[in-house]
Amino acid sequence: MTKTTAASFIKRLPIPTLIIGGFWVFILIFGVTQGLPLSSLLTDTVRRFGMWGLLVLAMVPSIQSGTGPNFALPVGVVCGLLAMVCAIEFGFMGAGWLTASVIMAIVFASILGLGYGKLMNAVKGSEMTIATYTGFSITYLFCILWMTLPFTSPKMGWMLGSGLRNTIELGTVNANQIINNFLAFDLFGVKIPTGMLLVVFGSCFLVWLFFRSKTGSAISAGGMNPMFAKAAGLNVDRSRIIANIISTALGAVGIIVYSQSFGFTALYDAPLMMAFQAVAAILVGGATAGRSKIIHVIIGTMIFQGLLTNTPPVLGRAFPGTDLTEIMRLVVGNGIILYALAQVKRGDK
Amino acid sequence: MEPSLLSFKNISKDYAGNQVLKDVNIEIKKGEIHALIGENGAGKSTLMNILFGMSVIHNTGGFEGSMEIDGVETVIKSPFEAMEHGIGMVHQEFMLIPGFTITENIKINREIPKKAIYNEITGKLFGNRMRTLDFRAMNQDARAALDTLGMDIEEFTLLRGLPIGYMQFIEIAREIDKKGIKLLVLDEPTAVLAESEADNLLKAMRNLASQGIAIIFISHRLNEIINVADMVTILRDGELVVTKPVSDTNAIEIAELMIGRRVVxxxxxxxxxxxxxxxxxxxxxxxxxxxxxxxxxxxxxxxxxxxxxxxxxxxxxxxxxxxxxxxxxxxxxxxxxxxxxxxxxxxxxxxxxVGYVSEDRKGVGLLLDESIADNIVFTDMQIHGSFLKKFLGFISLSDGKNVRKHARQMIKDLDIRCTSELQHTGRLSGGNQQKVCVASALTQKPxxxxxxxxxxxxxxxxxxxxxxxxxxxxxxxxxxxxxxxxxxxxxxxxxxxxxxxxxxxxxxxxxxxxxxxxxxxxxxxxxxxx
Amino acid sequence: MLRGLDKSKVKAFLFDNIVTIIFVVFIIVGIIASSELPLSFYINELMARFFRNAFLVLALIIPVMAGLGLNFGIVVGALAGMLSIIAVRFFDGGGIVGLLICFLIALPLAILFGFLTGKLFNKTRGQEMIASLIVGYFADGVYQFIVLFAIGGLITVAAGHPMMIPGGVGILATFDMGAHASQISEMSDQVPGLKYALDWIWRLPFSPALIAIAVCILIFVIVQQILAKRNPAWTVKKPWVFWLNIAVCIAIILLGVYGILFPRGFLWGIRDVPMVTGMVIIALCLFTHYFTKTKLGQDCRSVGQSQHIATVSGINVDRTRIIATIFSTVLAAWGMIIFLQNIGTVNTYAAHRQIGMFSVAALLVGGATTAKASVKNALIGVVLFNAMFIVSPAIGRLFSGNEGVGEYTRSFMVYGVIGLSLGLYIWKGVKAERDKNLL
Missing domain, CATH: 3.40.50.300 (P-loop containing nucleotide triphosphate hydrolases)
Structure with missing residues (x-):
């Protein structure tokens, strides 16, 4: 890539992307001047990028289908959590656990995604609001299930009483960082979790490929112009359901990738606010509520998660005793969502 | 002689060079029912837009000629100014709120504040909008307007659930309730009415006219025009064909003048x-x-x-x-x-x-953010599964090479002017967009x-x-x-x-x-x- | 009687009131499940929560009227209330004067916040509800920046202030509102704080308070009926509804009389009623009612019903929507102050978080929808919603022997209720639109 194409590429990025990206670069430089090694900052960024990659990618199908960003990401996440918990319960270990988790996650997500897709068709025009509450509700519904489902594996229960633990260590099933460590290597001191990056970029490629297929382009057309799709003999409602199933499944597999890198499966209200971070990331990458591309996923996850993960060590050094990450997450994340909402053009009812 | 209530003098208007009105002169007298008739695009709605000072006129460079009200040259810049001059409009789509009572609809944004001492105080302190309303007085006004039209429905009835035939009357009631109403424009008022309701409306119109209110009656129903109007003006292609008393003409003449003799x-x-x-x-x-x-x-x-x-x-x-x-x-x-x-x-x-080219190119016919090539093959690919290739033996992907080849052929056959088959259709001129729509239909070999x-x-x-x-x-x-x-x-x-x-x-x-x-x-x- | 009932009518009634019905059933099951607790426990809990929350829920009505939907953004107003309390408590303000200063400081802040939120709603037309939720989170971030970082970090404050984190940057995670004057012994040099500053101005024992309220309602019902009969434009209540209202009022009065005559009866142990707080809530109810009768209120309704027709009729739609948002935000700020003076300690970083959700859920439980909300919905909603809160641990115990389940059930009910009632409402609209275009 020559200098001019790189420059023109940056020029084409939307202004919020540039501002937030610039902020992240500033934090990195500031960190280096504060004596923090760049390699450790980048190691964090790459890992967080991998952890969030699939969860952000889950936004693409739903946005393309015209449903809008998937604010009900927790629907997918709880499917992934349930799959992981079941796989532990059935006694799988290591790669077997991973395979079983992913398969079960996709199965669960297909079922819930189908229902969720139908719900979204029933509330056309207000999908984002309803999706948000669907996500919240299902998180708490599963909280009740985590406490009451009859799991017996000692790896997950409390010493006393019933119910699953808040966090379940994946080391106990030999799955801690299992994907990360696949072909992992160091590059100038930056740890590259090759396996996880392969999974993320591989999934991105598959989704990209899907939108070049007959079904994929039908979904995309329905999202761009539902009347056009109808006139071309397509069933827009069906397209939206397929897109939401894929989105939910990506969320389910995404949380498995996330958890193995984290080393724990976090249950209960952990998924509650996850959707907002994923939505914010893809919007930071330059997507809108109506159109998104794979490149938005990659840029957005990198910048947004990079910013969130690099802020605490850097600013912690500059202002000891304060943690500005939460503030950053709230202001930047929700600010970009508000910005995107303000761009949505909807007529008067 | 008393000046006309409203006169259009030498009105011309073009939208970006496209002449839609040419030197139109119309006089409308007090208490006259003046029918306006013409085909689509004859200039009726442009004329009404000028009368009401709609922004669509002023944002496109205004118009030529002048308007006189009671012999005084008047410039109307907004619908509210039109209202102040006593000109009211009854729209074809009802501007009525179903969740409101008839009174509330008639009095919308013209509510009457209650005369009470406390209201004077709150009004002074917190602004006029904090004054309470005098629903009794508003109901009385609404009653009076309804009575003028001979409607005996109770004014505090909720609009929702009323038969559609009533809506037209309530719209008119709202207009005549406005102070100093002199001229009322009715745009295809009978289109939604049953025959007996339409008869009632025509009766009400005559009644209003006899009270001195002039009415511009836009309708395609010749028999109604013959029945109710005093004068008829025929527009064709933006030009005034004739204005004459209805008594001097008949349906056949009006029809002929409306269509005109044209060279095919x-x-x-x-x-x-x-x-x-x-x-x-x-x-x-x-x-x-x-x-x-x-x-x-x-x-x-x-x-x-x-x-x-x-x-x-x-x-x-x-x-x-x-x-x-x-x-x-x-x-x-x-x-x-x-x-x-x-x-x-x-x-x-x-x-x-069966192939289809929609009347709504941008809304239905095209994906404006996609290429010409994708637009041309899309429907055929979805319907007949053409232009696909197998990837890894089982995934059907769009066959880009084939798609572009076909698109280039179509571009040549239909002479679509574009930079390449990858140009987005949103960038094309109307005629070329239409050709892309036709090309898409032809690709399906209908x-x-x-x-x-x-x-x-x-x-x-x-x-x-x-x-x-x-x-x-x-x-x-x-x-x-x-x-x-x-x-x-x-x-x-x-x-x-x-x-x-x-x-x-x-x-x-x-x-x-x-x-x-x-x-x-x-x-x-x-x-x-x- | 039952034969007269149409099956489809019953269905429609169930459909329209499903959320309320679910709650009533849930509460009844909960009460049965925890029948060992005395009546006074429920009434005390319910009363405390009612007086604490009602004002906040009432703050939601005006935006609904103006077609903005349910304003989750009252969190922004709540933050204005929090900031004013922090300011007053920072200088050890308290008592009735301190409380009034709180209300005063909150006013301009909330007007500014409301104006900005209203502007945002005009930019995100059609998506106001999700925008109001997100703006709450966004404002939370800004607020945290101010309270956790700017105070002490950017603005220097005296070191060692008891409200500050020991390092000198940021306000403590919780701080005290200060004791009520009546709790401070005369010997101590402690100044009265904001706790119960409103609640304890005037208290009445439960039974007399009951009688007073019932008499007020009785007079109101009778006067309304008389006025309605004289004015043809008003709907006269059906006789049986009217007499039922009268009967309920009389029953309550009798209950109050019983309470006075038998102080050790089953009403024993119920706390005193905070009369001034009650009056403030009633005043807001009356104001909301008055508001609907004003020109501004009528404009709000016009805008809420159709922005297009309102514009064509010459109403300044955007301005009206901003004013409605400001009203809501100011009321929320004051509501938050009332809420906190009752709680007594301020959870600096969490007290406001659930305000939007809980208030909206309460309003919906009371039978409101995105497009229609009344004082009645708000008051019924506050009672049912808080009753659900009180009985949910018992429900948890009943079904799983685990109180924690009750807590999650509670959260599930909150979000589920919002999702369900919004979803049903939207679905109805989508279906009506579709049916309209079918042959």
């Missing part, structure tokens, strides 16, 4: 021989397309025929193609080449060899092609190209083509037969060389016998 452009010698096979037969078709409702139409179209569907806007001509194609909910019996076409199933209709408003919003040169193309398809491939158009000239110059639709029903079928009177009367829903 570039008509081929009719040497076309058509088979007697019926390609498409339609029985009792109903279509729920808002604004273009079809209320039971029977048609049969012969194989290889170019069949025109005409009529005024809003009468349902566009609903026919949209209904058969399943874009809007439809009911009835349609068969194509002897086989029944399932309704409300676009996919099945497309599959059986045996029957519906084309709606093929030349809407296209310049003259492109118009001719499109019409020539359709004629060529018919002559060379024997394709059956059904053209729906608002432009009668266009239909006359290309079609073998022309059906005229009025109020959702078939008014009749005419040969292209029928007289203007015949067309005019049919479009106005009058029987030839009358």
């Amino acid at each position: 452009i570039d008509k081929e010698e009719s040497t076309r021989e058509l088979s007697d096979d019926i390609a498409l037969s339609v029985k009792d078709l109903h279509v729920a397309m808002a604004g273009e409702r079809v209320r039971g139409i029977d048609l049969s179209v012969r194989r290889g025929e170019i069949f025109g569907i005409g009529g005024l806007a809003g009468q349902g001509k566009l609903g026919i193609a949209n209904g058969i194609m399943g874009i809007y909910s439809a009911k009835g019996e349609v068969s194509f080449e002897g086989k029944t076409l399932p309704l409300n199933n676009t996919r099945a209709v497309l599959k059986s060899g 045996r029957l092609l519906f084309v709606s408003e093929p030349t809407r919003g296209i310049d003259i040169g492109a118009k001719k190209l499109i019409l020539d193309l359709l004629r060529k398809l018919s002559n060379e491939q024997g394709m059956t083509i059904i053209i729906t158009s608002s432009e009668l000239v266009e239909l006359c110059s290309i079609c073998d037969r022309i059906a005229i639709v009025c109020e959702g029903r078939l008014a009749g079928i005419l040969p292209p060389d029928a007289t203007p009177v015949q067309f005019g009367l049919m479009m106005s829903g009058m029987d030839m016998g009358e």
